[in-house]
Structure formats: structure tokens, C-alpha cells
């Protein structure tokens with residue numbers, strides 16, 4: 144392995160089944176391949192340091208390699224953590240609490256925990272390295288930025304440790320499984336009790352029907368015929384945290400089990416029926432898809448994860464009879480998706496988008512769903528004349544368009560291994 148190198152992973156849209164996925168119900172999601180987290184790894188100035196640079200959340204931090212000494216000496220503890228990949232090792236988490244003492248009670252704590260946990264487990268012998276992360280995804284918006292950064296870090300650290308060599312044209316099945324397994328633990332550091340759907344989509348890409356089992360294992364199958372659906376994604380810019388929302392739903396389930404458990408089951412049924420329709424979408428079942436979108440949003444409202452600012456988008460959509468709108472991701476703010484009636488005209492879509500942007504200050508996207516998952520550009524696939532340009536993206540403020548122009552897989556001549 145030689146440095147510098149680059150990795151990336153996409154965001155996702157959950158079509159049906161957010162929150163209920165955490166309770167072992169089926170859910171369906173697709174990658175948003177055009178919105179991605181990029182991670183550039185290069186030598187740090189000080190060969191004894193490990194540095195992370197997360198400008199999207201205004202966080203930069205350096206650790207001296209010796210800060211991790213007591214954890215790295217505990218070979219047995221590390222081995223245990225590596226063997227039980229369904230749960231975080233509470234021993235390592237407590238040891239990292241000491242290393243991260245000064246970050247406690249800051250907004251960055253969980254992002255740093257994700258980084259440090261993956262670092263000590265996956266590449267503890269690496270030092271003198273700097274990790275720059277930049278995402279074209281909105282952060283904390285329901286599009287899976289937490290899973291996307293967990294996948295990017297897992298892939299990069301597996302490359303640093305030599306576990307993923309990136310010397311073949313594609314990542315192998317077992318390499319992707321490794322990334323998916325470790326990014327799930329990264330998601331746990333950030334989010335607490337993830338279902339695993341977000342990291343699966345960020346790893347494998349495409350669209351998946353996902354189910355978490357009672358024993359903590361996960362199953363998913365690709366939705367092979369996933370269609371391009373006319374839709375608008377709206378980002379309300381209302382901040383929220385998945386960890387808090389998932390925690391609130393957990394308390395509601397505990398307070399009202401007989402009422403809420405059937406809601407979660409209904410969401411699972413809805414995801415199964417929705418996937419059947421997506422698999423064979425035609426003019427006859429198209430309106431049923433919209434019906435399920437409307438019902439899914441209603442059930443999410445019942446879980447208490449909507450927000451007045453999200454309901455405004457639904458109001459605009461329903462008032463103009465454009466289609467069906469639901470929140471996507473953990474809710475509480477963040478993003479919604481609107482699936483449009485077949486009869487909705489381009490002019491109506493434009494009016495809808497203009498209204499959301501000018502009256503409410505929201506941002507709208509029209510992006511394809513599906514597409515590639517995580518990828519790596521090892522040093523030997525980065526031409527020397529491109530390296531400086533790539534590096535400059537990570538050392539200064541640049542627009543997302545500029546990042547896409549230079550790095551977006553499929554849109555540049557870079558040979559991403561994915």
C-alpha cells in the first residue's frame with residue numbers, strides 16, 4: 144500500500160421502512176451515487192501523529208501515536224473486539240473515552256469515536272497519516288452521511304492495514320463484506336443502534352431490500368429491476384440527529400408497546416409490498432406506489448419523527464396534487480422525497496421546486512437512484528499530474544461542483560475500483 148490514496152462512498156435514500164428497520168422489519172433503500180463522501184489519506188507532517196481533518200463539521204484533531212499506547216498494548220482486548228463484530232467492544236469504547244477526554248460533550252465526539260474505534264481495530268500500526276474527509280452530501284439530513292463516512296473510513300483503514308490491496312479491477316465479495324461489517328460498527332459509534340441498511344447501501348450501492356434478524360445478523364437482496372422514478376428530493380436544512388430520533392422512538396415503543404409495535408409491523412409490510420411494486424413497476428401499479436409512500440409518511444408521523452417544516456413540503460405537494468411525499472431517513476428535519484404522478488408536468492415540478500426554494504429556503508435535488516457503492520483509487524491509479532489537483536480539493540474550500548468535476552465516479556476518467 145502506498146499513499147496518498149482516495150476512497151469514496153455514496154449516500155442513500157430510504158424508500159420505505161426507516162425506523163421500523165431498526166426493529167427487524169424489512170426496508171428498502173437505494174444509493175444516491177452522485178452524492179458521496181470522499182476521503183483522501185496522505186502522510187502527516189509529524190510521523191508520530193494521526194490527524195483527522197473533517198471540515199464539513201469544522202473539526203480537525205491530532206493525536207500522538209502514544210495516546211493510543213495502552214489500547215494497542217491490550218492485544219487480547221483488541222482481538223476480542225475484532226472477533227465480535229456485531230457489537231462494539233465496551234472495553235475499547237471506555238478506553239477511547241480516556242483518549243478522547245477533551246472532546247467529551249462536543250458535537251464531534253461521535254465522529255471522532257467512529258474514527259478512533261475503526262483505527263485501533265483495523266490499522267493500529269499505522270502512524271504519520273492524515274485523513275481528510277469531504278462530502279457532497281448534506282450532513283445530518285437523512286441521506287446517510289454517517290454510514291457513508293463509516294464506509295469510507297473502513298475501506299481506507301482496511302487498505303492501510305493491507306487487508307484490501309486494491310490491485311484488481313474490482314473489490315471482491317469478501318472485501319465488500321469486510322467493509323460492510325466494520326462500517327456497521329462505525330455507524331454504531333455515531334448513531335447507537337443502527338439497523339445496518341445505510342452502511343449496506345453505501346458499501347454495495349444499487350437498491351436493496353434489507354432485513355435485520357433477531358440475532359443481529361443482516362440479510363439483504365438487491366432489487367434487480369429498480370426503476371428510475373420521477374421524484375424530487377427536498378432538503379429542509381432543519382438540523383437533527385439520527386441518534387436522538389432513534390432514541391425517542393425507542394422510548395415510545397417502551398411506553399406504548401401495544402400501540403406502536405403494530406405500526407412498525409405495518410411499515411415492514413408496506414416495505415415488502417413496495418418492493419414488489421418497484422420490481423415490476425408499470426402504469427397499473429404506479430399509483431399504488433404513491434399510496435404506500437403516503438401511508439408510510441403517516442406512520443412515521445405516528446412515531447413522532449416528522450416536523451412542521453417537513454409537513455410544509457407535504458402541504459405544497461398535496462395542495463397541487465403533484466404526487467406523494469414522505470420524509471426519508473430519521474426525520475425530525477432533513478430530507479423528504481416526493482414521488483410524482485405520471486401526469487405531473489415539468490412546469491408543475493419547476494413551480495413546486497421554486498416555491499420550496501424561494502418561500503422556505505429549502506434545497507431541491509432531482510437525482511437518479513441506484514448506482515455504484517464504495518470505491519478506492521489507490522496511489523498507482525492516480526496519475527502524477529492529477530494528484531496535485533486532487534490534493535488541492537482537500538486543502539481549501541471548494542464547491543461540490545468542483546469535487547464532482549474532478550472525482551465523481553463514472554463522470555471523470557479516474558479508474559475507481561469498486
Ligand SMILES: Nc1ncnc2c1ncn2[C@@H]1O[C@H](COP(=O)(O)OP(=O)(O)O)[C@@H](O)[C@H]1O
Pocket residue numbers: 180197198199200251253254276277278281282283284285286287288289290292333334383384385386472473
Ligand atoms: N463529512 C463528514 N465529516 C465528519 N463527520 C461526518 C460527516 N458525515 C457524517 N458525519 C458524522 O455523522 C453525523 C450525522 O449522522 P446522522 O445524524 O446519522 O445523519 P445522516 O446520516 O442522515 O447524515 C455527524 O454529526 C457526524 O458525526
Ligand SMILES: C[C@@](O)(CCOP(=O)(O)O)CC(=O)O
Pocket residue numbers: 157160161162163164165284285286287288289336337338339340341385389471472473474
Ligand atoms: C432511522 C433509520 O432507519 C435510518 C437513519 O438514516 P439517517 O441517519 O437519517 O440517514 C435508522 C437505521 O435504520 O439505522
Ligand SMILES: [Mg+2]
Pocket residue numbers: 287288289290334341385
Ligand atoms: Mg445516519
